[in-house]
Amino acid sequence: MFASRRRVYPALVVLAIGFGAGAARADDASNQQMQQKIDQLEAKVDALQAQQNQSLTQSKNQAKQDDSATMNKIVSDADSQSQLLSPVTGASGYDPATGFHISSDDGNFFLHPWALAQFRGVINDRQAIQGLADGGEADRTTGSTETDGFEVHNLMIGMNGHVVTPNLQYYLMIDTPSSGGGETLQDAYMTYRLGDNCPWTFKAGQFVDPVWHESNVDDGHLLMVDRSLVGALLGGNTGLNNIAERVQGVGLSFNSDCIRGEFDLTDGYGTANTPFYNTAAAANRPATDFGMSGRVEAKVLGDATAWNGYDSLSAKDDTADSLIVGGGLEWTEAANLDNIYLTLDGQYASPRGLNIYAAVLEDYAAWSDRAAGQGALEEDLAGTYPNFGFVAQAGFMINPQVEPFVRYDLSLLNSRYADILAFGNKNPGGNEKATANNHEFTVGLNYYLFSYRAKVTGDVSFLPNGSVIDATGLGILANENHSEWVGRVQFQLSI
Amino acid sequence: MHWQFPVATLLCVACFTRPCSAAPPPATQPTATEAMQKKIQDLEARIDQLEAHRAGINQTQPPGDQDEVMGQIVDDADRRSQLLSTGYMTTGYDPNVGFILQSDDGNFSMHPSLLLQARYAAVDRKQILRGEGGVTAAQGDDTENGFEITRFRFSLDGSVITPLLNYYVLIAKDARMPQVTLLDAYVMYRASPQSTVAIKLGQFKDPLWHEQNLLPSRLMAVDRSLVNALIGGGQTDRIQGGALVYDQERARAVLALHDGYNGGNTAFYGPSGLGTTVGAGAGVAPTDWGASGRGEYLLIGAGELDFNPYYEYDQFSSRGDKQNILVIGSGFDYSESGADKIFFHTLDAQFNTTSGWAFYGAYLAAYRNIYTNRGVPPGSYYDSGVLLQASYLVTDRLEPFIRYDYTHLDGDAQPGIIQDNLNEITIGANYYLFGQQAKLTVDGTWLPSGCPTDVNYLDILQDNSHNEFLLRAQFQLSF
Numbered sequence: 001m002f003a004s005r006r007r008v009y010p011a012l013v014v015l016a017i018g019f020g021a022g023a024a025r026a027d028d029a030s031n032q033q034m035q036q037k038i039d040q041l042e043a044k045v046d047a048l049q050a051q052q053n054q055s056l057t058q059s060k061n062q063a064k065q066d067d068s069a070t071m072n073k074i075v076s077d078a079d080s081q082s083q084l085l086s087p088v089t090g091a092s093g094y095d096p097a098t099g100f101h102i103s104s105d106d107g108n109f110f111l112h113p114w115a116l117a118q119f120r121g122v123i124n125d126r127q128a129i130q131g132l133a134d135g136g137e138a139d140r141t142t143g144s145t146e147t148d149g150f151e152v153h154n155l156m157i158g159m160n161g162h163v164v165t166p167n168l169q170y171y172l173m174i175d176t177p178s179s180g181g182g183e184t185l186q187d188a189y190m191t192y193r194l195g196d197n198c199p200w201t202f203k204a205g206q207f208v209d210p211v212w213h214e215s216n217v218d219d220g221h222l223l224m225v226d227r228s229l230v231g232a233l234l235g236g237n238t239g240l241n242n243i244a245e246r247v248q249g250v251g252l253s254f255n256s257d258c259i260r261g262e263f264d265l266t267d268g269y270g271t272a273n274t275p276f277y278n279t280a281a282a283a284n285r286p287a288t289d290f291g292m293s294g295r296v297e298a299k300v301l302g303d304a305t306a307w308n309g310y311d312s313l314s315a316k317d318d319t320a321d322s323l324i325v326g327g328g329l330e331w332t333e334a335a336n337l338d339n340i341y342l343t344l345d346g347q348y349a350s351p352r353g354l355n356i357y358a359a360v361l362e363d364y365a366a367w368s369d370r371a372a373g374q375g376a377l378e379e380d381l382a383g384t385y386p387n388f389g390f391v392a393q394a395g396f397m398i399n400p401q402v403e404p405f406v407r408y409d410l411s412l413l414n415s416r417y418a419d420i421l422a423f424g425n426k427n428p429g430g431n432e433k434a435t436a437n438n439h440e441f442t443v444g445l446n447y448y449l450f451s452y453r454a455k456v457t458g459d460v461s462f463l464p465n466g467s468v469i470d471a472t473g474l475g476i477l478a479n480e481n482h483s484e485w486v487g488r489v490q491f492q493l494s495i
Numbered sequence: 496m497h498w499q500f501p502v503a504t505l506l507c508v509a510c511f512t513r514p515c516s517a518a519p520p521p522a523t524q525p526t527a528t529e530a531m532q533k534k535i536q537d538l539e540a541r542i543d544q545l546e547a548h549r550a551g552i553n554q555t556q557p558p559g560d561q562d563e564v565m566g567q568i569v570d571d572a573d574r575r576s577q578l579l580s581t582g583y584m585t586t587g588y589d590p591n592v593g594f595i596l597q598s599d600d601g602n603f604s605m606h607p608s609l610l611l612q613a614r615y616a617a618v619d620r621k622q623i624l625r626g627e628g629g630v631t632a633a634q635g636d637d638t639e640n641g642f643e644i645t646r647f648r649f650s651l652d653g654s655v656i657t658p659l660l661n662y663y664v665l666i667a668k669d670a671r672m673p674q675v676t677l678l679d680a681y682v683m684y685r686a687s688p689q690s691t692v693a694i695k696l697g698q699f700k701d702p703l704w705h706e707q708n709l710l711p712s713r714l715m716a717v718d719r720s721l722v723n724a725l726i727g728g729g730q731t732d733r734i735q736g737g738a739l740v741y742d743q744e745r746a747r748a749v750l751a752l753h754d755g756y757n758g759g760n761t762a763f764y765g766p767s768g769l770g771t772t773v774g775a776g777a778g779v780a781p782t783d784w785g786a787s788g789r790g791e792y793l794l795i796g797a798g799e800l801d802f803n804p805y806y807e808y809d810q811f812s813s814r815g816d817k818q819n820i821l822v823i824g825s826g827f828d829y830s831e832s833g834a835d836k837i838f839f840h841t842l843d844a845q846f847n848t849t850s851g852w853a854f855y856g857a858y859l860a861a862y863r864n865i866y867t868n869r870g871v872p873p874g875s876y877y878d879s880g881v882l883l884q885a886s887y888l889v890t891d892r893l894e895p896f897i898r899y900d901y902t903h904l905d906g907d908a909q910p911g912i913i914q915d916n917l918n919e920i921t922i923g924a925n926y927y928l929f930g931q932q933a934k935l936t937v938d939g940t941w942l943p944s945g946c947p948t949d950v951n952y953l954d955i956l957q958d959n960s961h962n963e964f965l966l967r968a969q970f971q972l973s974f
Contacts, residue, residue: 037535038534038535041535042538044542045541045542045545048542048545048546051545092586092587102586102594103587103588105588109588109593109594111594111607159607159609163929163932163933163974164929164932164933165929168928168929168933170609170611172649174668174675182674182675183668183674184675185644188613188668189611189613190611190970192928192933204613205644206613248613248641248643248644249642250615250642267641267642271641273644273668274643275641275643275670275671275951276614276615276618276641276643276954277618277630277639277641277956278631278639278641279631290641
């Protein structure tokens with residue numbers, strides 16, 4: 001076996017060299033032809049250039065004779081305007097692709113302020129809520145009940161750009177979420193690319209947990225009114241206001257034409273706006289010790305524009321077919337609580353308007369007995385809880401403005417884990433059982449008034465088993481094992 | 496022999512992955528064929544351009560119509576001039592200021608600024624006594640570590656109506672803040688460009704401490720000193736009121752009247768001052784009124800206006816300094832809360848050289864006379880401390896430093912304090928990636944007597960009278 005390998009590899013090398021030599025001879029003949037063509041073209045350019053110079057000289061002389069005073073006035077006026085502008089220079093203004101921006105004339109300093117506002121109306125109808133505990137905390141009730149209202153779902157104000165060099169970038173965003181709590185710092189990080197053409201970039205600050213693609217796509221480029229319920233239960237978006245989870249830490253990312261990757265060392269899942277020491281990010285969460293997150297994406301199909309299309313879950317403005325697959329992993333440790341999140345996903349987009357996205361998600365919770373100082377988990381809740389889910393969705397641009405879509409997602413939760421989510425840590429459930437299998441069917445329509453800058457989205461969701469938790473950001477309220485309907489209409493403005 | 500398979504595998508991988516370059520633009524040289532093809536394309540494009548231009552010339556109007564054309568140009572220029580004078584804005588980047596939007600006459604301007612400090616901190620505490628673990632509630636030996644956005648600050652400043660009327664607004668979401676918080680909001684008016692006096696109104700830093708007056712981006716170590724936190728600017732923080740600012744060739748000074756120390760974001764009847772806490776200001780609240788002042792004098796250094804002596808003084812480092820300077824300063828704050836009174840005072844000096852050395856020393860103290868127990872028993876207390884620090888720019892980018900500060904808190908004022916003499920020893924280094932705009936700072940701190948309270952923004956956690964060690968690494972971006 002080894003002997004045969006020894007014969008095969010030299011043969012392959014000789015074959016490769018021979019192939020290269022043949023190709024080189026063919027190139028020589030082709031190069032001679034091209035050199036001749038270059039000579040011809042250069043001669044033609046010289047002739048045309050001479051003609052142009054002659055014409056310009058004649059025009060200038062004519063203008064001088066005709067109205068030298070007027071020309072002087074123009075020059076003087078231009079000079080005065082230049083003096084007014086000279087202290088501050090830069091290519092600033094509005095770029096349709098970027099938005100408002102301020103820039104230095106050498107492009108080394110760049111500031112891009114932006115805002116995203118989402119105004120939403122929601123109607124929720126829950127059937128046969130059995131007990132007060134089944135109705136969740138957001139709107140405690142029993143029986144069949146309908147809840148509706150309007151909200152400013154998100155008002156995000158941000159800015160990004162670079163300073164000193166395009167390699168040193170920053171990104172900041174403050175959100176005023178509908179879930180309350182006032183203005184909240186969401187993103188505050190800087191990145192430094194380790195060289196002009198280097199694929200490696202260092203990152204530090206507070207940023208989106210990079211594991212899940214659905215969370216990485218910003219709120220203005222989703223396909224539906226909002227993200228999926230499975231993302232809220234097993235992924236990177238919280239149901240509370242359903243924006244993507246943030247982490248604090250440092251990371252290293254890799255960007256090439258066909259592969260992107262990121263690895264981060266963090267304080268753990270959902271630790272935005274926490275100090276360095278271990279503290280719970282929210283009242284119902286344990287204090288995490290540390291975490292590690294990573295994600296890799298590979299372009300299977302597509303040209304250089306594919307990554308732009310990948311930053312949206314719609315096919316709007318896509319110019320080429322693309323298929324990108326990705327996977328992410330996170331390990332978060334909190335004393336006696338370990339959670340391992342895993343996801344695999346793929347997105348296909350076509351310039352004909354079709355966008356398909358699918359993902360599988362997993363959250364493996366390994367909880368041991370309560371440790372000293374760890375009060376988030378009662379002793380009798382220790383155990384290992386594997387939870388799985390998936391989401392599949394598709395949208396199609398009927399014309400440049402109208403895009404119907406459909407989505408189905410399912411969360412298969414460990415029944416004990418579901419009870420803990422629904423009823424809390426202390427004696428969860430009692431005689432009641434939480435929804436372990438959370439189905440969500442969604443259909444709807446996007447109407448792009450002015451692309452993503454101004455769009456209206458309407459959708460309807462049906463949850464045959466209700467929802468194990470209040471996911472108020474999705475318009476979903478808890479209802480254990482009974483059906484629920486959700487209707488949402490949203491107007492989005494982005495500048 | 497066992498290496499054969501991996502080598503073959505690597506070759507295969509290399510072949511399959513070759514179409515996908517590691518970096519967006521190829522770093523390698525193009526082949527000769529590619530270069531020739533590119534040149535042909537360039538030449539063809541140039542020919543198209545020249546031919547289009549020639550066609551344009553042929554279609555121009557005859558000389559007889561040129562008067563009309565010139566007239567249109569003049570009209571257009573006039574119209575643009577009018578637009579400029581009535582509402583045109585210039586925007587861009589000024590190296591001396593930063594990003595700026597301003598009217599063409601310079602009367603209105605706005606300059607956004609940002610400070611972002613992302614920090615990793617690790618704290619090791621020894622022998623924490625029961626109930627003395629502070630916010631973490633730890634006891635015994637404990638180690639805490641993690642990341643945080645220590646400071647996120649966004650400010651707007653500029654002028655309105657005239658360059659003499661300035662404003663400054665600063666909001667923050669630091670790690671110690673539960674939500675976005677207003678820190679500074681004031682206006683300042685100077686009577687004329689030659690005037691040495693200006694008036695300032697609003698909410699601003701209590702101006703007596705030099706270390707506190709410096710922007711957080713211009714400090715030497717990762718953060719300010721413990722003595723500043725327990726006696727200095729950490730106690731007085733922001734005030735609300737008015738101030739007279741004096742600024743002449745070698746001297747500058749400020750005198751403020753206000754609602755009392757530490758009065759940021761309070762209503763006119765609101766509770767300025769500090770109640771039950773550990774620090775030199777504890778127990779003097781709510782304050783009725785206060786007065787603050789500070790004076791600074793340039794002993795060494797040129798004082799011409801176009802050679803701003805205070806550029807060197809507005810940072811601890813000597814980086815970018817164009818002259819040697821020695822500035823001495825002194826400040827005070829007197830605040831009253833009924834019969835309770837407090838008098839903060841300080842004396843400091845800073846010496847910087849163009850060779851890269853920087854020294855700073857300060858004495859900080861506060862005298863309290865308390866009659867009413869609002870967290871502190873009645874009595875007279877004197878808390879004091881000193882700060883010494885030095886640094887040297889080894890290269891234009893690398894700057895090691897050392898700092899020592901000592902704090903004496905009167906233990907009778909805070910009976911819970913076991914050790915009222917606190918020492919802090921810090922060593923570290925700055926690495927200036929792009930000046931103060933992007934720098935990395937790493938330091939280590941030893942507190943032999945721990946600290947009787949949590950000081951979150953310093954990453955110091957409570958450990959009353961026992962050893963505490965800190966390691967901090969911070970990346971800073973500011974513009």
